[in-house]
Amino acid sequence: MNKNYYAVLMAGGVGSRFWPISTSENPKQFHDMLGTGDTLIQKTFQRLNKFVPTENILILTNERYNDLVLEQLPMVTEEQVVLEPAMRNTAPCILYAALKIQKMNPNGVMIVAPSDHWIEDEDAFAKDVTTCFEKCEKEEVLCTLGIKPSFPNTGFGYIEFEKTGKSELKKVAQFREKPDYATAKEFLAQGNFLWNAGIFMWSVKTIVNAFKNYQKEQYNLFESGTSCYNTGDERAFIKENYPKAENISIDYAILEQSKSIFVLPATFDWNDLGTWGSLYNKLDKDATENAIVDARVLAQDANGNMIRAHNKKIVVVDGLSDYIIVDKEDVLLIYPKEKEQDIKKVLNTVKDTFGNEFA
Amino acid sequence: MNKNYYAVLMAGGVGSRFWPISTSENPKQFHDMLGTGDTLIQKTFQRLNKFVPTENILILTNERYNDLVLEQLPMVTEEQVVLEPAMRNTAPCILYAALKIQKMNPNGVMIVAPSDHWIEDEDAFAKDVTTCFEKCEKEEVLCTLGIKPSFPNTGFGYIEFEKTGKSELKKVAQFREKPDYATAKEFLAQGNFLWNAGIFMWSVKTIVNAFKNYQKEQYNLFESGTSCYNTGDERAFIKENYPKAENISIDYAILEQSKSIFVLPATFDWNDLGTWGSLYNKLDKDATENAIVDARVLAQDANGNMIRAHNKKIVVVDGLSDYIIVDKEDVLLIYPKEKEQDIKKVLNTVKDTFGNEFA
Numbered sequence: 001m002n003k004n005y006y007a008v009l010m011a012g013g014v015g016s017r018f019w020p021i022s023t024s025e026n027p028k029q030f031h032d033m034l035g036t037g038d039t040l041i042q043k044t045f046q047r048l049n050k051f052v053p054t055e056n057i058l059i060l061t062n063e064r065y066n067d068l069v070l071e072q073l074p075m076v077t078e079e080q081v082v083l084e085p086a087m088r089n090t091a092p093c094i095l096y097a098a099l100k101i102q103k104m105n106p107n108g109v110m111i112v113a114p115s116d117h118w119i120e121d122e123d124a125f126a127k128d129v130t131t132c133f134e135k136c137e138k139e140e141v142l143c144t145l146g147i148k149p150s151f152p153n154t155g156f157g158y159i160e161f162e163k164t165g166k167s168e169l170k171k172v173a174q175f176r177e178k179p180d181y182a183t184a185k186e187f188l189a190q191g192n193f194l195w196n197a198g199i200f201m202w203s204v205k206t207i208v209n210a211f212k213n214y215q216k217e218q219y220n221l222f223e224s225g226t227s228c229y230n231t232g233d234e235r236a237f238i239k240e241n242y243p244k245a246e247n248i249s250i251d252y253a254i255l256e257q258s259k260s261i262f263v264l265p266a267t268f269d270w271n272d273l274g275t276w277g278s279l280y281n282k283l284d285k286d287a288t289e290n291a292i293v294d295a296r297v298l299a300q301d302a303n304g305n306m307i308r309a310h311n312k313k314i315v316v317v318d319g320l321s322d323y324i325i326v327d328k329e330d331v332l333l334i335y336p337k338e339k340e341q342d343i344k345k346v347l348n349t350v351k352d353t354f355g356n357e358f359a
Numbered sequence: 360m361n362k363n364y365y366a367v368l369m370a371g372g373v374g375s376r377f378w379p380i381s382t383s384e385n386p387k388q389f390h391d392m393l394g395t396g397d398t399l400i401q402k403t404f405q406r407l408n409k410f411v412p413t414e415n416i417l418i419l420t421n422e423r424y425n426d427l428v429l430e431q432l433p434m435v436t437e438e439q440v441v442l443e444p445a446m447r448n449t450a451p452c453i454l455y456a457a458l459k460i461q462k463m464n465p466n467g468v469m470i471v472a473p474s475d476h477w478i479e480d481e482d483a484f485a486k487d488v489t490t491c492f493e494k495c496e497k498e499e500v501l502c503t504l505g506i507k508p509s510f511p512n513t514g515f516g517y518i519e520f521e522k523t524g525k526s527e528l529k530k531v532a533q534f535r536e537k538p539d540y541a542t543a544k545e546f547l548a549q550g551n552f553l554w555n556a557g558i559f560m561w562s563v564k565t566i567v568n569a570f571k572n573y574q575k576e577q578y579n580l581f582e583s584g585t586s587c588y589n590t591g592d593e594r595a596f597i598k599e600n601y602p603k604a605e606n607i608s609i610d611y612a613i614l615e616q617s618k619s620i621f622v623l624p625a626t627f628d629w630n631d632l633g634t635w636g637s638l639y640n641k642l643d644k645d646a647t648e649n650a651i652v653d654a655r656v657l658a659q660d661a662n663g664n665m666i667r668a669h670n671k672k673i674v675v676v677d678g679l680s681d682y683i684i685v686d687k688e689d690v691l692l693i694y695p696k697e698k699e700q701d702i703k704k705v706l707n708t709v710k711d712t713f714g715n716e717f718a
Contacts (some may be wrong), residue, residue, distance in 0.1 A: 020673075296713055298705070314379075314690040314717050316705055318698065320679070327691050331673040334684065334693065339677065346657070346675055354655055358673050 003056070005133060006110040007048040008097045010198075011041055011061040011069065012084060015116060017275045017340065019347045020331035021308065023359055029116035030068045033279055035293035039072055040273070041115040048113065051126045056108075058082050058100070059115070060093045079230070085242045091253035092245035095211050095222050096238070100229045102204040109136045110207075112200045112250070117272050118282055124268035132201040132264055135169055142210065142255065143169065143201040146194025146263040147270045152184030155274065157196040157251070159263050160187075172261040175251060194265055197272065200250065207254070214257040218245055275340045276324040280306040295327075306337065331358055362415070364492060365467045366407040367456045369557075370400055370420040370428065370474040371443060376634045376699065378706045379690035380667065382718055388475035389427045392638060394652035398431055399632070400474040407472065410485045415467075417441050417459070418474070419452045438589070444601045450612035451604035454570050454581050455597070459588045461563040468495045469566075471559045471609070476631050477641055483627035491560040491623055494528060501569065501614065502528065502560040505553025505622040506629045511543035514633065516555040516610070518622050519546075531620040534610060553624055556631065559609065566613070573616040577604055634699045635683040639665040654686075665696065690717055 015028030022028035029041040036043070041059075048057055059069050059076065063083045070081065082100065084093050094112055101108045111129055119125050132143035146159045157177055161170035175196065179187060187193035202210075211219040221241055228237040246253075255261060271282050283291035283306075288299045295309035297317065304322040309315055313327060324340060326333040331350075335343065351359045374387030381387035388400045395402070400418075407416055418428050418435065422442045429440065441459065443452050453471055460467045470488055478484050491502040505518045516536055520529035534555065538546060546552035561569075570578040580600055587596040605612075614620060630641050642650035642665075647658045654668035656676065663681040668674055672686060683699060685692040690709075694702065710718045 020675075298708060298712060309691065311689070313688075314709060314713055315693075316379075316691070316709065317693045318705075319695045320693060325691075325693065327686065329672075330670070332668065332675070332684075332686050332691070334674075334676045334679055336678045346677075349657060350673060350675065353657060354673055 001051060001053045002133075003053060004105060004107050004109055004137070005052045006056045006101050006105075006108045006204075007052045007058070008082075008094065008101075008110055008112045009041065009044060009048070009057065009059045009115040010090065010093075010112065011059050011065065011115040012087075012093075013114075013116070015274075016347050017343045018273075018279075019343055019350075020326055020328055020333050020358065024356075025064075026068065027065070027116075028273070030065070030072060033273060033293070034118070034283065040117075041069070042072055044113065044115045044117070045073055045076075047119060047122045047125055048111070050122060051130060052111070055080070058097055060084065060097055062087075083238075085239050088242065088245045088247045090250040091211075091215065091248045092218060092222070092242065094207070094250050095215075095218060096242070098204045098207045098211075099222055099226060100234075102208055103226060103229050106205065107137075108204045109133045110202065110204060112198075114198050114272075117197065117270065119268055119270055121268040124266075128264055128266055128268065129199075129201060131168065132262075135262065136201055136203045136206065140206045140209070140260065141202070142206065142258055142261045144172070144255075144261065144263050145197055145199040145201075145266045147197050147266050149184075149188055149193065149195050152179075152181060152188050153195065154178055154181055154184050156272075158184075158187050158193045159196050161192050161194065161263050163192050169262040169264050172263050175256050194263060195270075196251075197266070197270055200255075210254045210258055215246075215248075215253050218248075218253070221245055276306045276326070276343070277337050277340045280304075280324075280337065304337070360410060360412045361492075362412060363464060363466050363468055363496070364411045365415045365460050365464075365469040365563075366411045366417070367441075367453065367460075367469055367471045368400065368403060368407070368416065368418045368474040369449065369452075369471065370418050370424065371446070371452070372473075372475070374475060374633075375706050376702045377632075377638075378702055378709075379685055379687055379692050379717065383715075384423075385427065386424070386475075387632070389424070389431060392632060392652070393477070393642065399476075400428070401431055403472065403474045403476070404432055404435075406478060406481045406484055407470070409481060410489060411470070414439070417456055419443065419456055421446070442597075444598050447601065447604045447606045449609040450570075450574065450607045451577060451581070451601065453566070453609050454574075454577060455601070457563045457566045457570075458581055458585060459593075461567055462585060462588050465564065466496075467563045468492045469561065469563060471557075473557050473631075476556065476629065478627050478629055480627040483625075487623055487625055487627065488558075488560060490527060491621075494621065495560055495562045495565065499565045499568070499619065500561070501565065501617055501620045503531070503614075503620065503622050504556055504558040504560075504625045506556050506625050508543075508547055508552065508554050511538075511540060511547050512554065513537055513540055513543050515631075517543075517546050517552045518555050520551050520553065520622050522551050528621040528623050531622050534615050553622060554629075555610075556625070556629055559614075569613050569617055574605075574607075574612050577607075577612070580604055635665045635685070635702070636696050636699045639663075639683075639696065663696070 015022040018028045160174045225237040280291045289303040290305045293308040295315045300318045302317045307325045309327040322337045324335045374381040377387045519533045584596040587593045639650045648662040649664045652667040654674045656674045659677045661676045666684045668686040681696045683694045
């Protein structure tokens with residue numbers, strides 16, 4: 001395995017549309033959402049670990065998830081878990097991680113990837129990332145993987161690439177925010193638009209330089225801690241300085257500013273597992289077209305349901321279709337799949353009505 | 360309290376239409392079905408204990424429920440729990456209990472009552488039963504309480520009484536089996552039909568004589584144990600002889616034979632709590648017309664549901680009406696109220712598919 005390859009797993013999010021399984025106490029990435037025996041972060045780690053050495057994988061997360069990470073990824077040392085003392089969006093934590101890696105290995109190239117997505121074809125994923133890594137090692141460019149859109153999804157940002165050029169890797173013309181439906185349809189018709197999956201690759205040198213150019217203040221803030229990184233002084237430095245960082249996304253801070261970004265259309269199937277419905281779509285269905293995780297189901301006149309329980313609980317459901325049925329110890333959710341985007345609102349109502357302990 | 364008054368609570372049934380709460384391990388009468396803090400058998404005991412001395416209340420049940428009875432009715436001694444070593448319908452156990460009571464007190468009058476029905480007005484119940492007890496003390500008659508039918512229910516047996524006679528207590532003309540709908544409507548039109556609630560009163564002398572007259576064999580079988588009853592030898596006698604008894608109901612064995620049966624039209628509201636739907640009808644509803652037991656519910660576009668959980672579990676339900684939603688640790692049931700009679704079938708399918716442990 002190439003010792004210059006590094007990975008940074010983003011594992012600080014909550015995934016509130018997966019409530020009641022995903023909670024701020026124990027978010028989606030730490031659950032076995034697919035019923036495979038592995039949690040999403042375990043699957044993501046394994047996928048990266050095929051071409052990135054174990055000790056070169058950092059996990060970026062909140063302090064409150066430190067124990068969950070160490071428990072679920074026992075091969076990882078405490079030093080590999082990079083804790084954000086405050087929520088400051090993606091730019092600060094990526095710069096911080098890049099500076100840590102740069103101090104270990106100035107020749108490092110790194111991938112930044114979400115810890116909670118579904119990618120089945122691990123070989124295709126490894127090949128695509130390696131293709132980008134090789135470009136990043138040779139040139140001062142930022143790379144991203146774009147997903148070929150299968151329908152005019154209005155829930156994702158899009159990446160527009162230049163149609164000219166014969167290389168696999170396309171020059172990015174523009175990042176586009178979540179479009180309305182008409183715009184999304186137009187994007188698909190044009191053929192040079194990809195979904196932004198939030199997977200980025202670059203050399204540490206390139207990304208640190210990009211911050212130096214486009215986010216001088218943030219660069220100065222984190223660069224001043226270089227002597228502390230990967231030492232006993234790091235914690236104190238970060239605790240004091242991290243909260244001072246501007247709350248800004250990597251997209252806005254760097255990607256929309258930079259002129260040399262390339263996108264590789266992914267050759268693998270991808271799903272962001274953003275909602276119970278997208279999970280339903282990815283799971284194998286039983287004979288009655290119900291997707292079942294950790295339950296034993298008797299379904300009559302009931303199909304198209306996403307059913308998740310625990311301890312192989314018996315679930316008898318009759319006359320109910322296209323529902324999300326999620327049972328955990330202290331919460332039961334019975335909710336129409338078509339309203340899945342409203343689960344965030346439900347969660348807020350639950351908080352207001354019954355308190356935070358169930359959220 | 361009248362020392363001659365005795366009660367026999369029938370607590371051996373399972374109530375399988377209340378699955379998954381009611382199971383053969385822990386049937387309906389041992390659950391707090393109404394969410395009042397008391398189980399049904401506790402409520403029934405308290406209702407009778409207003410006019411029957413504590414030590415005069417016997418509980419007829421299966422051996423497997425002995426511990427449940429003693430746990431839920433701590434005021435009762437082990438001797439008051441009369442265990443059936445085999446399922447032989449109601450006649451054998453009633454005769455057995457009557458002989459035990461007769462040996463204690465030849466002047467005893469007794470009520471036989473189900474342990475799992477709903478009767479709110481305890482004073483009216485006490486008054487009705489006392490009226491019957493007084494007749495039973497004076498005359499060699501069998502008495503029953505009949506419920507004024509509120510609709511042509513095809514799920515109950517009916518008691519037809521003679522229209523002549525001005526006394527409160529009406530002479531029974533005939534017991535009628537569960538009718539079809541047209542017949543039930545006709546019964547109601549005739550005005551002299553009542554629902555059979557399975558509540559019977561008689562003196563021990565009268566009922567023992569009735570067995571002697573109409574069920575000679577059964578009488579001989581149980582009478583031969585008289586010297587053992589209420590002594591250390593009782594258990595062995597019953598263990599050996601009870602299984603030899605004919606499997607027959609008290610209705611068929613005695614009531615349909617006897618010529619001197621009287622019925623008192625009950626002055627209290629009654630519900631047999633036979634199904635989740637009848638429980639729904641009896642419970643107070645929240646603002647959205649959902650009946651809720653041991654759950655905290657957020658309902659949207661959801662009404663007319665019978666929702667039961669445990670430990671005040673949070674239940675979020677959207678777009679679902681007139682359903683039975685029952686959640687227990689290892690089983691979740693989501694079932695249309697209108698199909699409640701099929702829950703017995705569901706239970707059988709569950710047994711066949713997943714084994715007996717959930718039934």
